[in-house]
Amino acid sequence: MESFLNLFFYADSLPQFLHTVGGSWGVRMACMCSVANFANLVLHVIIGGVLIGLLFAHRELMKDKFFLLLLMGIGFSAVSKFIDWWMNMQTATGTTVYWSNNLDLWVEGLQFIGMGIILYAIISKLFYVHHAGISSSSAS
Amino acid sequence: MPEFPPPPLLNIIFHVSVFLVAFVAFLLGLGLWYNRSINHLGVSHYWRIFITGVFFYALAEFSDIFTPGLTASLGVHNLITEMTLLVGLALIFVSLYQFMKDYVAQHPVSKSGS
Numbered sequence: 008m009e010s011f012l013n014l015f016f017y018a019d020s021l022p023q024f025l026h027t028v029g030g031s032w033g034v035r036m037a038c039m040c041s042v043a044n045f046a047n048l049v050l051h052v053i054i055g056g057v058l059i060g061l062l063f064a065h066r067e068l069m070k071d072k073f074f075l076l077l078l079m080g081i082g083f084s085a086v087s088k089f090i091d092w093w094m095n096m097q098t099a100t101g102t103t104v105y106w107s108n109n110l111d112l113w114v115e116g117l118q119f120i121g122m123g124i125i126l127y128a129i130i131s132k133l134f135y136v137h138h139a140g141i142s143s144s145s146a147s
Numbered sequence: 148m149p150e151f152p153p154p155p156l157l158n159i160i161f162h163v164s165v166f167l168v169a170f171v172a173f174l175l176g177l178g179l180w181y182n183r184s185i186n187h188l189g190v191s192h193y194w195r196i197f198i199t200g201v202f203f204y205a206l207a208e209f210s211d212i213f214t215p216g217l218t219a220s221l222g223v224h225n226l227i228t229e230m231t232l233l234v235g236l237a238l239i240f241v242s243l244y245q246f247m248k249d250y251v252a253q254h255p256v257s258k259s260g261s
Contacts, residue, residue, distance in 0.1 A: 039226045040225040040226045040228070040229040043226060043229035043230045043232070043233050044229050046233050047229065047232060047233050047236055050233070050236050050237060050240055051236075053240075054240040054243065054244065057244060057247070058247070061247055061251065065251060068251070074247075077243070095225075108154075108155050108158055108215070111158050111161075111214075111215060112157060112158060112161055115158070115161035115162055115164070115165055116161060118165050119161065119164050119165045119168060122165065122168055122169065122204075123168050125239070125243075126168065126169070126172040126201070129197060129239075129242075129243065129246075130172060130175055130176065132246075133176075133179075133191075133193065133194055133197070133246070
């Protein structure tokens with residue numbers, strides 16, 4: 008059981024060949040999470056870029072609070088993911104485990120604000136869309 | 148396993164808050180889905196993708212509550228957490244993209260803005 012838990016919490020328990028592969032790229036495989044974290048950051052950039060492109064193509068949409076809220080939420084969340092990725096990269100490319108309680112607070116605080124705004128915007132809009140569907144279907 | 152110092156309470160509160168935001172959003176979305184299904188109305192495919200995404204997001208945030216206790220973004224625990232978060236965010240953003248496309252198609256705007 009203990010060896011299983013070690014594997015779960017410490018990737019240092021991973022097979023040696025994996026560490027060798029990572030080491031050849033200058034990355035500690037103990038922090039492979041930075042790869043997923045980087046992908047999260049890229050996702051934010053893509054969806055943020057699509058949204059900005061949409062707003063530029065249809066400037067009238069800027070009058071809709073929904074799209075501006077989304078953009079703001081994605082911005083906050085992206086900054087949060089950037090700090091998170093930076094922290095993980097400190098461990099992945101450094102020689103010691105990096106951890107900062109203050110930065111963790113920033114990550115979670117920005118994520119709270121960002122995802123709070125995004126989820127509020129989507130849920131309120133989709134609630135409206137679905138309730139509008141109910142009204143129109145009951146009216147017909 | 149080595150001993151870890153107790154995590155600061157503030158960090159735990161912040162992590163739990165993010166989890167609760169995602170979990171409440173999941174419950175709200177699920178509630179609407181259930182409400183419409185018992186009324187034989189169904190929900191749009193955005194909603195299904197969105198709810199599935201928020202579920203994965205909430206799951207990842209629950210797992211992330213334990214990260215300050217480990218004092219490290221290290222190991223398979225964090226890898227699984229980040230991968231789950233990646234799946235959740237991807238689904239949320241896909242539903243968002245589909246919604247934006249449909250919204251623009253259903254609300255055509257003139258180039259002159261009039």
